[in-house]
Every structure is written in C-alpha cells, then in structure tokens.
Amino acid sequence: MTTPTNSTTGATLTLSDLIAPHLPYLRRHARALTGSQPGGDAYAAATLEAILAEPSCFDTARLGGKAALFAVFHSIWSGSGSPMPEVEPDTMPGARSKAIERLSALTPGSREALMLNTVEGFTVREVAQVMDVTPAEAETLVRAARDEMQAGVQGRIMIIEDEAIIAMDLEGICQMMGHSVTGIARTRAAAVALGKREQPDLILADIQLADNSSGIDAVNDLMTEMPDVPVIFITAFPERLLTGERPEPAFLIAKPYEPDQVISAVSQAMFFASTETLKG
Structure with missing residues (x-):
C-alpha cells in the first residue's frame, strides 16, 4: 500500500x-x-x-x-x-x-x-x-x-414525520412498494396514539418532531408494547447516532435521502424484525 x-x-x-x-x-x-x-x-x-x-x-x-x-x-x-x-x-x-x-x-x-x-x-x-x-x-x-x-414482504407502515412534504413522499414510496400506511404522526404523543390504535409492521421515524419532541422517545414508548416491530430512523445528522457509545438503530437513513435508499431499507427491515432502539 x-x-x-x-x-x-x-x-x-x-x-x-x-x-x-x-x-x-x-x-x-x-x-x-x-x-x-x-x-x-x-x-x-x-x-x-x-x-x-x-x-x-x-x-x-x-x-x-x-x-x-x-x-x-x-x-x-x-x-x-x-x-x-x-x-x-x-x-x-x-x-x-x-x-x-x-x-x-x-x-x-x-x-x-x-x-x-x-x-x-x-x-x-x-x-x-x-x-x-x-x-x-x-x-x-x-x-x-x-x-x-420487494416481492417478498408487504405490510403496514407507520410514518413519524413532522415535515408534510417528506411525510407524503415517504407515504408514496411505501405505497408504490405495495405496503399500506397506517397513518402519519407529527409529534411523540400523536405517534404513540397512532401506534396503539393501528399497530404497524414497520415504523419510519424522524428524530426531531414538530413540537420539539423526539422520534426516538416515541419509538421507545411504542417498543414497550410492540418490541418486535422494526424501525427505520431518518435524520439529517446520521453521524450523531453512529458513535458506538449507546444502543443505536439497526436501520438508519440520512436526509436528504434518495427513494432507492428508502426502498432498500424498508425491504431490509421488513425481512428481519430485529430492531435496536435508542435512549435519550
């Protein structure tokens, strides 16, 4: 070398x-x-x-x-x-x-x-x-x-995202793949309520939500009742969550994302219901 x-x-x-x-x-x-x-x-x-x-x-x-x-x-x-x-x-x-x-x-x-x-x-x-x-x-x-x-698994996806345009884009990608969307939540409280009302097979979650609440906290709340549901986190600062110093998400997409990244991550996560959640 x-x-x-x-x-x-x-x-x-x-x-x-x-x-x-x-x-x-x-x-x-x-x-x-x-x-x-x-x-x-x-x-x-x-x-x-x-x-x-x-x-x-x-x-x-x-x-x-x-x-x-x-x-x-x-x-x-x-x-x-x-x-x-x-x-x-x-x-x-x-x-x-x-x-x-x-x-x-x-x-x-x-x-x-x-x-x-x-x-x-x-x-x-x-x-x-x-x-x-x-x-x-x-x-x-x-x-x-x-x-x-894509042909292997279809399911119900919940979206936690406070930016309307991004939420609609994610919804469109998921539906194009053959999945159904249970709903879109903009805050931690709304996400918990939606998840309990319509349990998903997968969660797409932003980190920073509309009322300054945390998508991480929302997911951790939901994981107490549905620990096997895989989660894909979406963030503009992925390196902050890849330090190795605390539990980290198994699936992570950086903003701005390409549709192919979402398709790939959703396909991966739907295959394997193994999710690491974050604390904090």
Whole structure:
C-alpha cells in the first residue's frame, strides 16, 4: 500500500486518518446486514483487526478509502458465509425460522450489493470492486435484490414525520412498494396514539418532531408494547447516532435521502424484525 499524504499539509496520513471518516458508515452497513448493533460492531471490529494485522489488504491506492474499507469487510463477511441477522429466540419466537426461510429465497450476495449501491452510495462499478465481482455481476445482483425483496414482504407502515412534504413522499414510496400506511404522526404523543390504535409492521421515524419532541422517545414508548416491530430512523445528522457509545438503530437513513435508499431499507427491515432502539 502506498503511503498517502494530506494534500494541504503534506503530512503522512495514518491508518486511523484514512479509516475514521468511513467507519460510522461501515458500522451502519454491518448492522443492517446482521440486524443488530452488537453483531454489526463485531464485524466492524474484525475488519479493523484484519487491517491492523495486514495493512496491505486496505488497498486505498486502488479503491479509495471507503471502498477499500468496505472491501476488507466484505471479504470477512463473505468468508463467514454471510450469516443471517441475529435474533434472540426467547424474545422473538419464530423470527429466526422466518428469516432463514426468507434468506434462502434470495440470490446470494444480492442483499449486500443492494445495500452498498442504494444506502452507501457506491456506484455499480464500485460495488463490483468491493465484492470482487464483475460490474455486470454486480448490476445483476442489485437488480435481483430489488425484485426479490420487494416481492417478498408487504405490510403496514407507520410514518413519524413532522415535515408534510417528506411525510407524503415517504407515504408514496411505501405505497408504490405495495405496503399500506397506517397513518402519519407529527409529534411523540400523536405517534404513540397512532401506534396503539393501528399497530404497524414497520415504523419510519424522524428524530426531531414538530413540537420539539423526539422520534426516538416515541419509538421507545411504542417498543414497550410492540418490541418486535422494526424501525427505520431518518435524520439529517446520521453521524450523531453512529458513535458506538449507546444502543443505536439497526436501520438508519440520512436526509436528504434518495427513494432507492428508502426502498432498500424498508425491504431490509421488513425481512428481519430485529430492531435496536435508542435512549435519550
């Protein structure tokens, strides 16, 4: 691996300098694949340990920092057999068998390719480099994931969002995917009332709500009665929620978002009812 330098100061960049800006997004990706914060963080840690043990595997000269980091992760992930998301059998009876059944119907590697492309923003060519496949194979995997995951599960979605235009956009995306929307809540109190009245199969939640209440608090209130319902948080500041210092959401979308990001995250979350909630 060549030794990169800071273009402004000329100082040599350390591995930490090269990895740190991309690590929160690797953790997000790993959590979405495993379905839990501990599982995702374990894979992220294994990625860092692999780079420390063999720095040459972190090929920034060929791939660039983010792609190089994700490529190391993918080699570990695929080498472990791309395991299914973690589910606690005692707290979520039947969820593990359902997840296994759904995963068995997916084209191998398609879920990873879709997340890399739509959520992490890699081009199809970059996805191919990360996954060590040809661009044509990467494009086929992304297309297969879209078709298979959207067709796999339809359900009822609740939207917690105080901005009317965004709420309507999210509603339209969900309905286009074949899901129904139970309603739109703009405050914590309204969200709790709606959730109790019309229990959803999935929740899309903004963080900051109309009356300065918290979407995180609203979700935590709802989780006391419906702990198995997956949640996708939407925020303009995702890095604030990806610190590793407290429980974090398994699914997180940054504002402004692209429709494909919502489609991918909803498809993922509908597949696996494994949700980490936030406190505070």
